[in-house]
Amino acid sequence: MNSNITTASEAVHAFDVGAIGALINTYGDSLEVTTSAKELQNLILVDFLDFSNAYIALGSSEFRKHHEIEGNDHMGVYLMHHALSEPFKDLLFLHRDVLLQLTIAHHKQLEKLVDEDAIAQHFEKSKATLMKALGHFGQKTLSEAKEAQRLQNSKNGIASKLKHIQNPWSIYEEQFSKIQEQIVNINVSGKSFEQVIAVFNAIRSHTHEVGKTVLKEADTMMLYLEEGIKTIENLTEVSQIDQTLDWLESTVSKIDLDHLLQENFNAYLESKTVTLPKVDHPIETAQGIILTKKMDMGRAAQKWLDYTPLPYFMDLWENRLQAISFFKHRLLNLENALMLDKANKSLETLSVQLDGFKSVRKSLKEYQEKQTKVVDNIQEVMQTEFLATNMYHSDEFLEVSLQSSMFQLSSQRKGLLDRFGETLKNFVNKLGTQYEQKVADNPSQRLEQAMQCIDYRMFKEENANYDTLFLNKNFIGDLFLVDRPEDEKKTAEAIRIWKSGIHKSILVLGNPLSGKSTFMEKMAKEHFGKQYIWVSPNSEIVVEGRKFKTTKDLEEALKNVKKSLYNTRPAILIDNLELWRSKDHPLLENVQALLDFLDMESDHVFVMVSVSEMMKKHLDHRLSFSNRFSNEINIGQAEFSTIYKAILLRNGASHRILVDEVENPLTDKQIEQSIRKLCRSLDYNLGEVLQAWTYGTTMIADSKVIYEDRQITFADFFTTTELLILKYVALYTYINELILKEFMGNRFNQNYKSSLYRLTNTKVLLRDEIGDLRINTVLAHDIRRLLKYHGMLK
16 A cells, blocks of 8 residues: 655654554555455454554654653654544544444354345445545545644744643553454454354254154155055955055054154253353444443343244144144044954945045145144244344344234344445444443333333223123123133042042142132032132131131131031132231241141042142242142143133123224134234233233224234333342232331341332332232233243242
């Protein structure tokens, strides 16, 4: 790279300006012959850092001479410390920013978001920008050298110009070093991020292969079907039945369900996400500021995988199980029919069996289409959202809507290089003179978003007539109860065995709103009539005409029940076991009393106890709890058909028509899709889906109800202290100031009091009629997920 700076130095004897020109020319020559993005990155990391180190060393040398050598002129001080420091800092900034953009482009290429041509174009723009900036710096050096010469030859000289100005070199030197450090860190961070990208790529590739495997299974079943039809059509004599039976036996064994496919898939995802590190990664620069994102990549990836593609995979596994079971059942039916024909030495039923087997063709075809659609959805969401380089976008990385945003997918591939180009065009003009490092975050926005979500979900008086149908479990008595066939069958069998004289008891599990108490009461009414007893704290109990009041002492309550029993063998129902606790009677003491009662009295009374899944795990860790019950029934998740029926039943009772925003009646398919979407996002919790249905409903005239499929994400704005409080409430159901103060002592006023008030003021916690604080039911599902995400619940 040619420069006239050396010529100008001939007139300046005390300071060799040509040394700067030589540095610029040497670096410029290397830059000029660079031919690829990779070479340009290495050039910045080696040649440019060498160039900047030499320049800084030259400035430091002038600084020492000025202070150590008496009579030294001010030429070098003026040029290196005053005139050229800002332009040189801008040059450093520019190289840092170009390096970051080259790194981002390389990362995008690793995820196959840009091709070689785009990378080549980006490189050319980057190189041209650096060449232009270096040339600008060379011209600036030349012009300032001439100005320095003019001042030197003037009457007062350069010294008079600098007389009252403090030398800024030490400040600039520190800033230069920090920018150089940033350049090195961008490279180190970029190399580390390549490993993150490799894991993301591996997970995307594995999900693709799993999808292909499932589709191949579907194709294979169709081939077996066609082969079976052909085999039956060729069956013309009874003597051929054995050969057909051999084929059927062989085929049944081949299509046997491989449960390991699902288990290995989940294990693979976990093995990969656990290797992802926590990062503090540079994502953007602007006007001298570098922005980074702090992120636990493993946790973020696992959370997204759990909430976004997992519902699709649940459909995939469910469809697969149903199809394989269905096809295997038809094969076995055919086998039984042929064995009967063989015994009767006749082929009379063969034509019927053939027609039935051909009818399977349509079902398997529908299955193929259904699975193809699910796999396509999985691939779309993985290819457009599960990208490590989404870290560089302004949106939240791998954002997860706790109401599930899996149906609102959008590609972010377009315009990538255009944005790079615009950034490079404005580098020189927009470079600032301040150095600051920040982390991209905005807590106030998260809080505002959370408040909007709570306001949207809260009960609206104008919708009271409609919403009450969904929020009151006892509305119109038993008419609104829906069946849980499998769970009811298990319960009935346990009661039958107990009535024959064998000890039996049932532990009913489920998260809040899942319907534990409703299920227990329904079973008690069906099998015990009026001979069942609710045992609740701080209530009045009637046993065979005798009344007594309970406290928080479960042992005392159970003793009173036992003493009052003479002529009956009733059911005892204890709902929400975690409510049995007080300062004088801790939960573990009451639980132990219950377990002792089970051991001694289960032949006289049938005990059903409900507890949350979280509390069950907690108690199992403390003592032998769940295995003391003979039966365990988990109703945390209801079948889709059950939830669908419950919503239609309640909507039907309103005598209103469901319509969309423009008042067009919703079709059965639209209603089914909306309900299924809620089911997936709320883990098929019956009560939570019924509650969530009311969020989107608005009563209007003409006996209509608008259902708007609108979802507002509940943002995570909690501090660590607030999360600890929420963990306690999620586990033990309620809290109050006195309980928290007893636990925390002096720390209550220092840390926890203000956190408790903030949770109350934001309506995350609501105070009940006796003054206890409970989690707002419209947030219960979100709070559990956030606590699991933060590792506070398992």
